[in-house]
Amino acid sequence: MNFDDMIKIADNLVNPRILTSTCEVASVGCVLLTDKGNLYTGIDLDMACGIGFCAEHSAVAQMILNNETRINKIVAVGKKHRVIPPCGRCRELLYQIDNNNLETEILVNENEVKILKDILPFQWK
Numbered sequence: 271m272n273f274d275d276m277i278k279i280a281d282n283l284v285n286p287r288i289l290t291s292t293c294e295v296a297s298v299g300c301v302l303l304t305d306k307g308n309l310y311t312g313i314d315l316d317m318a319c320g321i322g323f324c325a326e327h328s329a330v331a332q333m334i335l336n337n338e339t340r341i342n343k344i345v346a347v348g349k350k351h352r353v354i355p356p357c358g359r360c361r362e363l364l365y366q367i368d369n370n371n372l373e374t375e376i377l378v379n380e381n382e383v384k385i386l387k388d389i390l391p392f393q394w395k
């Protein structure tokens with residue numbers, strides 16, 4: 271599975287909907303590929319008071335539900351088909367669920383792949 275195929279899958283997950291005055295969902299879609307070759311997907315929940323979560327979080331939760339933790343590749347796509355890099359919290363999340371994910375390939379824009387350890391410098395532990 272290459273990043274172009276993963277972008278298409280993530281883009282198809284994007285379906286922004288306003289559920290309440292403080293809650294918008296599915297503005298971002300995320301697809302990750304594990305070392306076992308499985309794909310997991312997720313969407314974001316954007317809510318007031320910081321109680322939502324990123325699309326990466328829901329994709330990771332689905333992966334862990336299936337007893338996997340090692341991610342080979344991950345991509346997130348937002349509105350207007352834009353590839354977006356993971357936020358700092360998600361970078362930390364990917365690392366903490368499996369330290370080997372420091373080698374995860376992350377598509378940070380349409381044309382650039384970074385390794386997690388290169389965009390998560392100066393680890394706190």
Ligand SMILES: [Zn+2]
Pocket residue numbers: 324325326356357358359360361
């Ligand atoms: Zn995030």
